[in-house]
Each structure stands twice: as C-alpha cells, then as structure tokens.
Amino acid sequence: MCGRLSQYRGIHDFVAVLSIPDALINYVGDAPLAHYNAAPTTTLAVLHQHQQRVYAHALRWGWRPHWAKDRAAPINARVEKVAHGAFFRAIWRHRLIVPVDNWFEWVDAEDNSRQPWLIRRTDHGPVFCAAIGQFPTTETASRDDDGFVIITADSAGGMLDIHDRRPVVFSAERAREWLDPATPAERAEQMALFEGESSEAFEWHKVGKAVGNARNQGAELIEKVA
Structure with a gap:
C-alpha cells in the first residue's frame, strides 16, 4: 500500500452502510470530508466504539509508541505481526475503522x-x-501523540499485481464486529488474517499524475484517464 487515499463523502454516508442502530457521536461534522488525495500525517475521520456507542473522531494518520520517538511514525501495520509485536502492543486492542x-x-x-x-x-x-490507534474516549481528551495505523496484508495477486501489500478491508458486517469492544482480541486477529475482502470485490482505473502531488485536491483527481 503506497500511503495515499480518498475520503470525500460525509461521515453519515459511511455510517449508514454499517447499519449501526445507536446514534453516532459525531466529532467530525456533517459536511463532506473532501479529502481526495490524503497523504500520511493527514487528519482523517475514523470510527471507533466505546461501550454501545459509535464515535467519529478526527485522527492523524500515523502512530508510534512513546519509546520510539527516534523514528518516523508508521502509517501501516503488517497483519502478520501486529497482534504480537512489541511496537503496536499498546494499541492492538484499540480497534478502528x-x-x-x-x-x-x-x-x-x-x-x-x-x-x-x-x-x-x-x-x-x-x-x-x-x-x-490511540484515540480519545469519553474519559480522555485528545493528546498530541494520538494517531492510527491501517492494517495491511499480502496482496496475494489479482489486484493490479503492482504492490505486495494492500489494506485489510472488511464487509459492513465484519466492520461492525471489528468495532465491537466485546469481540475478543483473538477473534479480531483471525478476522484480520483471513476474513478481509478478496480482490474480486474491487475495481481499478488509471488516474492523472497530478495525484502524485499531495498538495493537489479535487474531484478531478479520481477521474478515469485513458
């Protein structure tokens, strides 16, 4: 995964697909998010669940533990190691979508x-x-070292065949299970390892090279080119 994504529709459009019955606690606003070309360190909307309520918070893309200040904050975590490695141990149970x-x-x-x-x-x-990630709850305020990492898996071929890693993507049903604090850590690990969406769930097309500059934003960046 290269580390560039789009998050442009409104948070309610995302949450509606999850069909979570309780009201959303929304800290990102109702307007379209309008990130057509989000790079690492961008503040993005994330979803997490505390008790029975789902929260939308704005969180920085990238995280590192307090003892790793001598290195850049990773933006991704390998699914093969994330549940048991020392680097992400403090946040493994803090699941986000x-x-x-x-x-x-x-x-x-x-x-x-x-x-x-x-x-x-x-x-x-x-x-x-x-x-x-590390994120606020109802008992904690935002901290300077809050942030998140996206979990990635082996691409296993079939998706452009251009990169060896891609994000672990869940169906709406699996996303709800991932968010639920009642889901055991062992079950979450199995989901991440084996129950992400396959390449058949996706399509792809070429876009203009302007997307290579993270300063460029706008709907034209996602349009198909010949």
Whole structure:
C-alpha cells in the first residue's frame, strides 16, 4: 500500500452502510470530508466504539509508541505481526475503522514514469479499512501523540499485481464486529488474517499524475484517464 487515499463523502454516508442502530457521536461534522488525495500525517475521520456507542473522531494518520520517538511514525501495520509485536502492543486492542472511498497505487509505466491507479469497491460503496490507534474516549481528551495505523496484508495477486501489500478491508458486517469492544482480541486477529475482502470485490482505473502531488485536491483527481 503506497500511503495515499480518498475520503470525500460525509461521515453519515459511511455510517449508514454499517447499519449501526445507536446514534453516532459525531466529532467530525456533517459536511463532506473532501479529502481526495490524503497523504500520511493527514487528519482523517475514523470510527471507533466505546461501550454501545459509535464515535467519529478526527485522527492523524500515523502512530508510534512513546519509546520510539527516534523514528518516523508508521502509517501501516503488517497483519502478520501486529497482534504480537512489541511496537503496536499498546494499541492492538484499540480497534478502528477508517472509512474511505478509494486508495491509490503506482505502477512503473513504459516511459519509466510512475502511473497512478485508483482502487475502489466494484459497487462504489465505502471501503472499511481495519485499523488500530490511540484515540480519545469519553474519559480522555485528545493528546498530541494520538494517531492510527491501517492494517495491511499480502496482496496475494489479482489486484493490479503492482504492490505486495494492500489494506485489510472488511464487509459492513465484519466492520461492525471489528468495532465491537466485546469481540475478543483473538477473534479480531483471525478476522484480520483471513476474513478481509478478496480482490474480486474491487475495481481499478488509471488516474492523472497530478495525484502524485499531495498538495493537489479535487474531484478531478479520481477521474478515469485513458
């Protein structure tokens, strides 16, 4: 996963697909999120559950433990190691969903340049990325070191065949189970390892190279090019 994504529809559009009955506690507002070209360190909308309520918070993409200040904050965590490695031990049980519209990958072109591709669900619905992080609850205020990482798995071929990693994406049903604090950590690990959406759930197309500059934003960045 290259580390670039889109999150442009409104938070209520994402939550509606999850069909969670209780009212959303919304700290990101009702307007469209309008991130067409989000890069690492961008503050994005994330969903987490505390007791029986689902919260939408704005959280920075990237996290590191307090003892790792000498290195850059990772944006992704490998599913093979995230549940048992020391680096993410403090946040493994702090599960999030990062709802996005699509993500981008780059592939070498014949002219030695890098061609960007957009990847999204074939039904154009929300992409529910499995994530973990450090985030506020009803008992805690926001902290400077809050953030999240997206969990990635082996691409296993079939999706552009251009990158060895891709995000673990859940169906709406699995996303609800992932968010539920009652879901045991062992079950969450099995979901992340074996129950992410397969490549058949996605489609992809070329987009313009302007997406390579993270300063560029706008709906034209996600449009298909020849």
